[in-house]
Amino acid sequence: MPSPGRLVLVVGPSGAGKDSLLREAAKTLAADRHIIFPRRVITRLSHDEAEAHDSLTVKEFIEAQGxxxxxxxxxxxxLHYGIPVSLLDELKAGRTAAVNVxxxxxxxxxxxFPNVAVLNVTAPAEIIAARLAQRGREAPADIAQRIAREAPRSDSWVETLTIVNDTTLEAAARAFTSxxxxLSKESYAAAV
Structure with missing residues (x-):
């Protein structure tokens, strides 16, 4: 029986580029069956592939959660966010799952989960503000409030790698995928 896979929590402020980097990594690693990219469920309509997700109404989400x-x-x-329960089978099969949370x-x-790591994506405040403004989902005051908000703290014992997405998408995608x-190889090496 395979050892538990690794759950890689991709985190960072809105506008840091998490979805773009996940999308690029999924393209680069398409042939690697050991690494998967579960699709999120969100109570917001999906307007484009910039943030590919499945949509549910709040009522449907709460029912699914129950x-x-x-x-x-x-x-x-x-909004409500969820990662499908199929993630559990993927981890039991020994795969690495990268999810935006x-x-x-x-x-x-x-x-x-027994084998968690964090991949923290960040960027300078002015870059994040410009990206959020370009999305057109929020008013300038809401964007300023997001930028000013302090990041939640997490336990320092969780292995964390940080990617600063402040140059080109290609450069950041290479660093993110690497x-x-x-993180996936560390998990695999620990299992054997």
Whole structure:
């Protein structure tokens, strides 16, 4: 029986580029069946592939949550987010799963899953503000409030790698993919 896989929690402020980096890593690692990229469920309509997710209404989400259909779920920015329960089978099969989650659930996830690491994506405040403005989802005052908000703290014992996404998407994607491979290989090496 394979050892538990590794859950890589991809965190960072909105606008840091998490979804873009996950999308690029998924393309680069498409042939690697050991690393997977579970699709999130969000109570917001998916407008484009910039943030590919499945959509549910709040009522549908709460029903699904009550039926145990999420391995992880949380609320942030007035929305509900979930990672499908199929994640558990992937981890049991020894795979590494990279998922975009809220920083606020790192401690909970680390307590629930035996092999967790964090891949923290960040960027300077002015770059984040410009990216959020370009999305057009929030008013300038809401963007300023997001930038000013302090990041939730997590347990320092959770292995964490940080990627600063402040140059080109290609450069950041290379660094992100390399870090993800490193975390996956550490997990695989520990299992054998």
């Amino acid at each position: 039926q145990g259909r999420f391995a992880l779920s949380w609320q942030a920015h007035g 809220s920083r606020a659930i790192i401690t909970e996830a680390a307590a629930r 870090a993800l491979l490193q």
